[in-house]
Amino acid sequence: xxxxxxxxxxxxxxxxxxxxxxxxxxxxxxxxxxxxxxxxxxxxxxxxxxxxxxxxxxxxxxxxxxxxxxxxxxxxxxxxxxxxxxxxxxxxxxxxxxxxxxxxxxxxxxxxxxxxxxxxxxxxxxxxxxxxxxxxxxxxxxxxxxxxxxxxxxxxxxxxxxxxxxxxxxxxxxxxxxxxxxxxxxxxxxxxxxx
Amino acid sequence: xxxxxxxxxxxxxxxxxxxxxxxxxxxxxxxxxxxxxxxxxxxxxxxxxxxxxxxxxxxxxxxxxxxxxxxxxxxxxxxxxxxxxxxxxxxxxxxxxxxxxxxxxxxxxxxxxxxxxxxxxxxxxxxxxxxxxxxxxxxxxxxxxxxxxxxxxxxxxxxxxxxxxxxxxxxxxxxxxxxxxxxxxxxxxxxxxxx
Numbered sequence: 001x002x003x004x005x006x007x008x009x010x011x012x013x014x015x016x017x018x019x020x021x022x023x024x025x026x027x028x029x030x031x032x033x034x035x036x037x038x039x040x041x042x043x044x045x046x047x048x049x050x051x052x053x054x055x056x057x058x059x060x061x062x063x064x065x066x067x068x069x070x071x072x073x074x075x076x077x078x079x080x081x082x083x084x085x086x087x088x089x090x091x092x093x094x095x096x097x098x099x100x101x102x103x104x105x106x107x108x109x110x111x112x113x114x115x116x117x118x119x120x121x122x123x124x125x126x127x128x129x130x131x132x133x134x135x136x137x138x139x140x141x142x143x144x145x146x147x148x149x150x151x152x153x154x155x156x157x158x159x160x161x162x163x164x165x166x167x168x169x170x171x172x173x174x175x176x177x178x179x180x181x182x183x184x185x186x187x188x189x190x191x192x193x194x195x
Numbered sequence: 196x197x198x199x200x201x202x203x204x205x206x207x208x209x210x211x212x213x214x215x216x217x218x219x220x221x222x223x224x225x226x227x228x229x230x231x232x233x234x235x236x237x238x239x240x241x242x243x244x245x246x247x248x249x250x251x252x253x254x255x256x257x258x259x260x261x262x263x264x265x266x267x268x269x270x271x272x273x274x275x276x277x278x279x280x281x282x283x284x285x286x287x288x289x290x291x292x293x294x295x296x297x298x299x300x301x302x303x304x305x306x307x308x309x310x311x312x313x314x315x316x317x318x319x320x321x322x323x324x325x326x327x328x329x330x331x332x333x334x335x336x337x338x339x340x341x342x343x344x345x346x347x348x349x350x351x352x353x354x355x356x357x358x359x360x361x362x363x364x365x366x367x368x369x370x371x372x373x374x375x376x377x378x379x380x381x382x383x384x385x386x387x388x389x390x
Contacts, residue, residue: 026310028223104309111306113368114299115221120368127365151381158362158375159382165364166357170322173308173315180353186346187354191385 011049014039015060022060023101027108030057058122061109064102065126068092081141082192086185089164094171095178103168131157138192148194156192163187206244209234210255217255218296222303225252253317256304259297260321263287276336277387281380284359289366290373298363326352333387343389351387358382 017039021029032053036043050056071091077084094100113119134157141147147156167184171177212234216224227248231238245251266286272279289295308314329352336342342351362379366372 024310026307100309104306107302107309108306110364110367111299111303112221114295114302115219123368124370127368151385155378155381158365158378159358159385162358162361162365162379162382163354164361166359166361167353169305169360169364170353170357172305173318173322175319183350183353184357186350187357187386190346190354191382195390 007049011059012063014041014046014049015056015063018056018060019063019101019105022108023104027112032056054118057109057119060105061122061126064105067098067102080146081137081144082146082189085137085141085160085192086188089160089184089188090181092164093168093177093181093184100172103172107169107172127161131161134161141192147192150194159191160188163191202244206254207258209236209241209244210251210258213251213255214258214296214300217303218299222307227251249313252304252314255300256317256321259300262293262297275341276332276339277341277384280332280336280355280387281383284355284379284383285376287359288363288372288376288379295367298367302364302367322356326356329356336387342387345389354386355383358386 014035018030018035021034021038030053032043032046035056036046039046046056050059068091072088075084075087075091092099092103094103109119110123113123131154135154138147138156138160139153142149142153163184167180171180174180209230213225213230216229216233225248227238227241230251231241234241241251245254263286267283270279270282270286287294287298289298304314305318308318326349330349333342333351333355334348337344337348358379362375366375369375
């Protein structure tokens with residue numbers, strides 16, 4: 001009788017192998033063969049789950065959002081909505097191996113999306129979703145009186161996402177990434193607090 | 196008598212060819228051979244000017260800073276130091292083919308630097324220099340009373356650079372990049388103006 005394999009779990013293992021390769025060697029080191037070796041499978045087995053390399057990349061990128069959502073679920077919920085937003089942004093910074101790998105992957109995807117229209121499409125969709133969620137969150141924080149309401153929630157959301165991306169990018173090659181945290185916190189607080 | 200070639204000019208032509216390849220096909224399409232073809236030279240001629248691919252990349256990256264400096268030189272100087280800073284940041288956004296190519300190149304370099312320690316070193320040096328120049332500029336703007344002085348110039352500089360990077364990144368895959376400009380301007384003004 002054949003061994004029953006959970007299809008979803010196997011897909012996650014394969015995408016996880018892809019993420020490790022990108023974080024270690026860059027996006028150009030990814031091939032069906034290298035991913036199969038990293039996952040301990042045959043090339044044929046990988047192709048059974050992902051018919052094209054692009055399917056595989058798309059699934060792996062979705063996985064990075066999932067990791068962030070998982071951390072969001074377990075986050076310390078004390079303080080007001082601005083404190084919580086600051087903790088969430090800090091969670092996305094490349095301050096340990098796992099988060100560093102995620103930022104490298106997102107960065108490499110963006111660089112490649114710029115020269116591959118089909119990739120640009122799914123990077124854009126991801127950004128748009130994130131902007132919508134962040135706008136909604138800031139709007140609630142405004143209603144609760146935790147964030148200034150004299151500026152549009154969508155403008156504030158765009159700024160918070162840009163700060164998050166920009167600081168994450170800079171930390172990636174910084175010798176002392178954590179030293180940039182106070183500047184990130186100052187920027188977000190200054191931007192979001194009504195004086 | 197051999198034709199006299201301006202060595203500096205030839206090096207710039209070769210690096211320009213590399214930038215065009217990265218902007219069009221991504222960093223992984225770069226080889227001594229592809230750069231030689233793009234520049235209309237032999238592989239041997241390219242190697243006469245750049246002994247390693249890394250030398251070539253480093254020079255090409257320096258060239259992107261030079262382009263930004265050239266635009267800075269010709270910028271409209273009206274208004275106060277904050278207006279000028281806003282124009283400079285806007286100049287760095289990928290809103291036409293040339294600037295789009297520069298942002299793609301810097302982005303691709305950063306993605307690769309994350310998995311190549313020797314590249315991280317020169318990306319870091321570039322960031323550090325930019326942070327120093329920006330801090331100096333904001334400090335002057337503070338003395339002139341054009342920018343708030345209740346926050347450290349270095350923290351404000353880190354935030355402006357992060358906003359610039361983050362918005363440039365997002366515009367790269369946005370269907371309507373210019374639509375993000377008002378949010379960028381709001382963020383920088385809100386951050387830098389004393390109310």
